[in-house]
Amino acid sequence: MLIPVTPASPQADTRTALLDVAQELVQARGYNGMSFRDLAGRIGVRTASVHYHFPTKGDLGAALVARYREAFTTLRATLDAAHPDPADAPTKLLRYADALHASFRKTGGMCLCAVLAAESSTLPGEVTAQVRAFFLDNEAWLTAALGRGREAGTLRFDGPPDAAARSLFAALEGALMSAWTFSDATRLSAATQWLIRPLIVRP
């Protein structure tokens, strides 16, 4: 081990700190409600330093959604690895809901992509496209889980799996918004139970 710990900058990784605070701000105030001034002030730098890491606000927004998408991709992959058996689909769905719950407890805000969706017609096209991709990512994963679970006989629902997945994911996003609006985590947990329980065979 010749090359050691941190060649890093004085305050460990400003870029990551910027992303963390920016995500928090956007989830609480919206994209247009977050300014470089607020952002820079929160981590103790000047706005010019923010522009060094993210030349334009659109670049920041795009990086924000990209990181958020990746985090969810990792989450889904982890769940797939932990529950490879199609018959475990009910558990998988419940763990997925748990992750949303944990995310809400951590940030206290609604889904980043739901916030951005509300403002999408003022966003750079690249950001809007990534928001849609985030929805499609999650819907595709839910489609697979729902379809395999029904085939394995552990899930029950009407209609094609992709339609069910779209409806379920939208419902979960709505539950996050409801919990955020009333600062009430039980609105999220109650909704996820209400949505997922009826899908499970012999619960």
Add this chain to the structure above:
Amino acid sequence: MLIPVTPASPQADTRTALLDVAQELVQARGYNGMSFRDLAGRIGVRTASVHYHFPTKGDLGAALVARYREAFTTLRATLDAAHPDPADAPTKLLRYADALHASFRKTGGMCLCAVLAAESSTLPGEVTAQVRAFFLDNEAWLTAALGRGREAGTLRFDGPPDAAARSLFAALEGALMSAWTFSDATRLSAATQWLIRPLIVRP
């Protein structure tokens, strides 16, 4: 009839026109994404004229939500009058969903209050309070419809009616957001069917 038709102004009711366009803009771009400049330009007046009708932006926001709430109150009352029998709860729910669908077709945007919820921490307190009240209004009505329908034996679901109402309303809001994000009305209609159908006894 001594006092006749219209003492009105040149362009019929600027105030109403302002509210109409402002709602459209907020639903598409968010509260912080709508400016007095855009708004005034759209109806062919100057920003000072907007301030004449709504002294501050907060006043405009409050008037917007108030009108939106009233429209929904009227809708719910109309549905109650058309379907007074508790056993008609399934039809009532489906008509309610139809109204959301019609609203989406008209504006093409998501629910005004969902947009405002996403930005709520930057809004005047009065507006935030009215957004919460909008949620509670609708949840209370759904609670009554769900509860009476289950008593009458035409609806079936688990748990207390108010919890079901909160979950269902949040899910409908999420479906509106999903439809808006993909400019796809079928996402809304499919989701409402998927949510409401399983509640109906012998459909």
Add this chain to the structure above:
DNA sequence: GTCTATAACTCGATAGAC
């Protein structure tokens, strides 16, 4: 990588003429 300084613009809001 972070800073100071500033450009260029938009924002909500007000005063006062008509």
Add this chain to the structure above:
DNA sequence: GTCTATCGAGTTATAGAC
């Protein structure tokens, strides 16, 4: 009721020193 004109503050973004 709508206008012109303007204010002060906030916005994203850039140039150049350190």
